[in-house]
Amino acid sequence: MRKPVRSEVGQADKEVSFRSLRVFAEIMRTGSATAAAKQLSLSQPAVSKLISQLETKVGFDLFYRDRGKLVPTADGTKLMQEVDLTLASLDRFNSLVRDIAGYSAGTIRVVAPPSFAEGVLPDIVSRFRDRFPGVEFSIDSRSVGTARSMIAMRYVDCGFVKLPTDETDLELDEIVTSGSLCVMREDHPLANYDSISPTDIGLHPLILLGAGGYWRAQVDAAFASCGLKPVVAIETHTHGSACALAGRGNGLAILNDLLVRPYIQAPLVTRPFTPPITHTYAFAVSNVARPSRLTEEFKKEALSFFLERPQNSLSAEGK
Template sequence: MRPGARRPLSTLGVRALETLAEVMRTGSATSAATSLGMTQPGVSRTLAQIESAIGFELFYRDRGKLVPTKDGLLLAEEVEFALAGLRRVSNLANDIANSAAGELRVVAPPSFTDGVLPDIVASFLRKHPGVRFNLDSRSLETSKALIATRVVDCGFMKMPVAGGDLHCEPLVSSGSGCVLRADHPLAAHAVLTPGLLRGEPLILLGSGRQWRIQVDQAFDTFNLRPTVAIETHTHGSACALASRGVGVAIVNTLLAQSYVREGLVLRTFDPPILHQYAFVTAVNAQPSRLVAAFLEEARAALSRHSSSEAGPARA
């Protein structure tokens, strides 16, 4: 190969990459030609052009057989990745052109993804069949970074949300409640106060967070301290523990509703502790049609949740 004869492989086009990948896969220029709708001389000529462009051999020629060199195998692996990426772009373009799909990447707190979002996602997908959905749960700081850098399209976060690189659309407010067994003596009350919960073993979430500080403050107004029996980190586990009769769970009503099964009741906690959530996107990104449609679906569904919460105590 003469010095200075090399040129960028990209100048040979996608067809050359497809030819290389097919020869590597089949091990034969003749088989590759049949698969690609080319002639065998055409395949051989393309391979020679590739080798001329990159400056090294891709195959050993052994009595008409093509045996990949170590360098050829290494290059072919990256070519496969590149072609897979091009296929994804092509598929997405077709989906968008046909209004069939796209991909939506969403991040939310664990209790949101486990309790509230499945119904919203299912309803959204019924209206937008074919959309690929990626639902993730991360820590608050990681979620903020994923949204700000547009690794994900949107997310749900508890307000207030700090960060000038994020746009927050207030979405829903929720009160607090108590989940306990239906046969618990306190289940007879529609509203439970710290006074009524005096000495009761409690199941509480979020040690050290603002929510727990507010719970402590609510008990302090009655000159009491909560009797903490169990600390946990998800509403699902709090309600599951309450169903075993090991304590009364004080929870976010919105996030707990999905876990109130038969044998459990949800009662209002007073004094009120409010939880506000926002739909969050990157501040410098124009929301796509899918993001806008998903926001509307979430708004409608959470509005129904809020109406349910405002009704009679659940039993």
């Protein structure tokens, strides 16, 4: 077993290469110079040489050599914590360089409310990746309030939020407005109506999204304007679950036209809800810093998607 070596070298000679740091980190991760060489597509002698050079540069041993095995020293283990941070920073720098060079690679972190993330966002992301297949996505699905905070604090690059919002630290671009639909089984008593109002619904049991939100307040107000109060059989929180419940005969659901489309299949049918209740969504970024070019390109894709998308198709097809 070799004792740690203390090298007396000048300050200028202590500069180390990122390549040797990657080799060091890979040996620490895999526990083997052979495995590290394979992972990094290097020969084992090249790995050993880089580690030896690194130890000379830093002035202390990083590993004990014990019968052909590399055992991290206490100094090596301590250094690894800083190496991880250094390499992570370098990776972020390289990702930004690739982004600026031409969208060939990079990561976009997106947040959206659950039903939007499930019902609409996959189409937008798929279109974007058809154009830029090297771009990776990290998609987070959170409540409206949490999504706004994540965008404002720059935990994500961008997101989709429902308007109106009183957030002053967001830059908002309105992208789409949709109406509302009644979703029910084809054998529901109201399925033969061309459109459905609160008066038509009367005492029929309803499936509504959870109380307390702006959308639910709009539904309650529509019924109140007719002197009625909705008879809520089930409260849920996503359009997918509301449609599944309606398909099993639990009642009639009043839902967002835009977000409900992926879930409409037999035996479900849709009819427009009147008076119209609209839903407006915006593409949001933090106004603290200018978004990356990759994020700007993703915004253009979202705008293009909704401009090309036929509106109110379910209202017509569901009859």
